[in-house]
Amino acid sequence: MPGPLDHLPLLRPGVRTKRVSSYDRTGGNNDFVPIEAGETRSLAQIAGAGAVKHIWITINCDDPMIKRNAILRMYWDGEASPSVECPLGDFFGQGWAERYLYASLPLAAAPAGGNALNCYFPMPFGDGARIEIENQSELPIKNFYYYIDYEEHTGGVGPEVGRFHAWWNRQMPGPESRSGDRENEWETLGVQPINPSDANNHVFVHAEGAGHYVGVNYYVDSPTPLWYGEGDDMFLIDGEPWPGSLHGTGTEDYFNSSWCPKEPYAHPYFGYARVNGETGFFGRTHCYRFHLEDPIYFEKSLRASIEHGHANTLTLDLATVAYWYQSEPHLPFPAILPKEKRQPMPRILPPDIHRWRDSWRREMGGGPLWGNEPLPDSTKIE
Incomplete structure (x- = not known):
């Protein structure tokens, strides 16, 4: 069975590596794009055949729920219905719009603190690719940094390749x-x-x-x-x-x-x-x-x-x-x-548990109940 690095020495005529990124087109250091509240921004519009090989994203926004409030979409071969539609954080392995470290082979949330979102799933296409972000927050994304590394395949993509x-x-x-x-x-x-x-x-x-x-x-x-x-x-x-x-x-x-x-x-x-x-x-x-x-x-x-x-x-x-x-x-x-x-449910807090205890005491007749008394047989499921 071939090893995971066996493909590295292989020469691949007709394949060219390219990138779309948020670099500052003036040559300055403002290497990001802003995305206004309610705006849908195209991150990449790629013609021809090829494959996206790596995506890296990090963002700065005052909305703590931005990773649930921003929607990532991807379209292959000119399709009208997206093949990927997902809140940004959930796609990359950041649930509830939180930030934490996450390491797997195809996806990772890297330092600092899980703010660097990475995807290594190969994403082939035969006739164009479009990747976009919709900011559904009421606040702007002040800084959206990204790389989309992809290959151009001059020989096309075969019919055996799924999307x-x-x-x-x-x-x-x-x-x-x-x-x-x-x-x-x-x-x-x-x-x-x-x-x-x-x-x-x-x-x-x-x-x-x-x-x-x-x-x-x-x-x-x-x-x-x-x-x-x-x-x-x-x-x-x-x-x-x-x-x-x-x-x-x-x-x-x-x-x-x-x-x-x-x-x-x-x-x-x-x-x-x-x-x-x-x-x-x-x-x-x-x-x-x-x-x-x-x-x-x-x-x-x-x-x-x-x-x-x-x-x-x-x-x-x-x-x-x-x-x-x-x-x-x-x-x-x-x-x-x-x-x-799409917003997470509120956390269960000690006062909530105390209210449950009070309901239990009332249901069981009140008094100095500890809270783990056995249920009457009539309440059990048979």
Whole structure:
């Protein structure tokens, strides 16, 4: 099997390396472009055939949510519907518009403090490429610095080469109906229901055409201290019925870890770039998994999803960015959520937990209750 550097000595006639960047055209040092509030700016408009090989971006904006409020779009071969549509931060591995270090093989958020956004996914095109940013913030991006390094291919791009796609999906599902509207995990409230379906799962890929899926960034914000990750991953290929060709055993298992982890870990193909660090599993966790050695192939369609808790019994704030290659035309993405519905949920704070305790005391009759008294049998799910 060839090694990862074996291609370096190969000569490639007909390939020319080029770059589009924000350098100061006057020869000065103002090597950035401003992007006004509400403005859509074209970063690159490339003719002919080639491939984007690397993107680097860093920005300066007074809006703390700018990485959710700026939308990245990419178009190949003159298409009208973007093949990439995603909040800027989520695409590069920065959830909730936060800043933190992130290291994987295709994506990275580098020093200082995660402000340097990098992408190494190859992005081929046969007849032109367009990359743009829309600033949906009410504030300007004062400094937008970028490189887009690409190749020109004078010999064209063959029909066997898929086009790069990335789709962001954010949902906040609640307990599914068969759970009796109870957030029952680890059988805390009784016997848990079964889930012989993917109907109520969080979907991170819905593609039509021929291609292969290569990975996902998974951002979960949990409002419960119970483990969020009993959800199974499910891949239904070419219209097959449940349980599909690939059916998982738990969220952390899909992300190549085990036993409810909450520690940072960085592998080139998988890891935990951000963990909650709070009581139990309250709060925000960012996991990633890239199928660079084991792509998931499909010829007609792919529906990839994951449960939110076992049998979809938990309320979670889930946002995912899936990455895949496929033939065109692709299935157009649903309209991206408006800015107001892309904002993170507020954090759970000690006063919130105290109010829950007060509700528990009242439900249990009041008095000096500790808060972990057993539930009456009538409240359990059977």
